[in-house]
Every structure is written in C-alpha cells, then in structure tokens.
Amino acid sequence: MQATATVLVYSNNANTREQVRLASGRRPAADVPLVEFVECATPAAVLKELDRGGIDVCVLDGEAVPMGGMGLCRQIKDEIFNCPPVLLLIGRPQDAWLATWSRADAAVTLPVDPVEFASALASLLRQRAALSA
Numbered sequence: 001m002q003a004t005a006t007v008l009v010y011s012n013n014a015n016t017r018e019q020v021r022l023a024s025g026r027r028p029a030a031d032v033p034l035v036e037f038v039e040c041a042t043p044a045a046v047l048k049e050l051d052r053g054g055i056d057v058c059v060l061d062g063e064a065v066p067m068g069g070m071g072l073c074r075q076i077k078d079e080i081f082n083c084p085p086v087l088l089l090i091g092r093p094q095d096a097w098l099a100t101w102s103r104a105d106a107a108v109t110l111p112v113d114p115v116e117f118a119s120a121l122a123s124l125l126r127q128r129a130a131l132s133a
Contacts, residue, residue, distance in 0.1 A: 005033045005125050006054050008084075010040045010069060011061035016089065016110070017041075020059050023114040029122035032129070043067045043075075050076060055084050057124045062090045062099070063110060070102040077103040085124040087117075 009020045017039050027034050038055065040046045049055060058076070060069030073086045088104035089112065090096065099107035105127070106120045 002033050002129070005035050005056040005128070006038060007035050007121070008038045008040060008046065008049055008055045008058045010043075010046045010058065010064065010072065011089070012041050012064045012066075013061065014041075016061050016063075016112075019110075019112040020089075020117070023112045023117040024121050025118070028118035028125070032122050032125040035121075035125075043072050046072060046076070047079075050080050050083070056128050057121065058084050058086045059121070060086055060088050060104075061110075062088050062095065062102075062107075070098050070104075073099075073102040073104050085128055087120055087124055 009017050011017050021037055024035055038049055040049060060073050062069040069088055073088055077083050085105040088099045088107040089110050090099055090107050091110055093109055096107055105124055108116050108120050
C-alpha cells in the first residue's frame with residue numbers, strides 16, 4: 001500500500017472544503033493510505049493541479065459557483081488522460097442522475113455525512129490502487 005494518497009477538493013466554499021477534510025480525517029478507512037488534501041477554489045486551479053499529476057481522487061462540489069462540479073467533472077473526464085476517480089457532492093439525492101451524466105464515479109449529498117463520505121472516498125481510493133497495481 002502506498003504511504004499517502006492525494007485528494008483534490010474543489011469548492012468555492014471554504015466551509016464545504018473543511019467538511020470534506022473533517023469527514024475523511026487522516027485515513028478514511030484502515031485499509032487505505034493516509035490522505036493529503038489539495039484544495040482548489042476555482043476550476044482553473046483544478047485543471048492546473050490535474051495537469052501537474054499525482055492526484056489519486058477528486059472531490060468536486062456540484063453546488064460550486066461559477067462552475068459546478070458536475071460540469072467540471074464531465075470536462076475533466078473528457079480532457080484529462082487517466083482522470084482520477086471523482087466523488088461528486090450533490091445538493092439533493094434526486095440529483096444522482098446528474099452525477100451519472102457528469103460521469104462521476106460516486107456521489108454523496110451535502111451537507112457531508114462523515115460515515116457516508118468516508119466510505120465513498122475509501123472505495124474510490126481502493127479502486128484507484130487496484131488500477132495502479
């Protein structure tokens with residue numbers, strides 16, 4: 001198992017980014033690596049970090065402005081070679097179909113539920129590790 005995993009968190013809302021950090025803690029599950037966070041408040045910053053490489057999972061806020069995480073997810077799935085898995089934060093459970101449209105790998109609702117979020121993040125980290133092996 002790798003020592004750490006890098007999780008990119010995109011939201012224009014600092015409170016949402018904090019909810020994500022607190023919900024996952026240092027390690028979202030015992031069988032996944034420790035996580036380090038890269039926080040982005042703009043779509044341009046997300047693209048810059050993804051171009052740099054080294055991101056294991058992206059967490060995108062579907063409610064972000066001026067560009068929501070759903071549109072950004074669809075864009076990076078089209079434009080980034082070997083795009084990391086994406087966990088989308090959605091405003092309502094009924095928006096899950098939009099998460100599918102955006103090609104997100106998983107979705108959880110806001111406000112972030114720590115148990116649900118940590119489980120979804122750990123699952124994506126396991127998936128990423130299996131693909132890299």
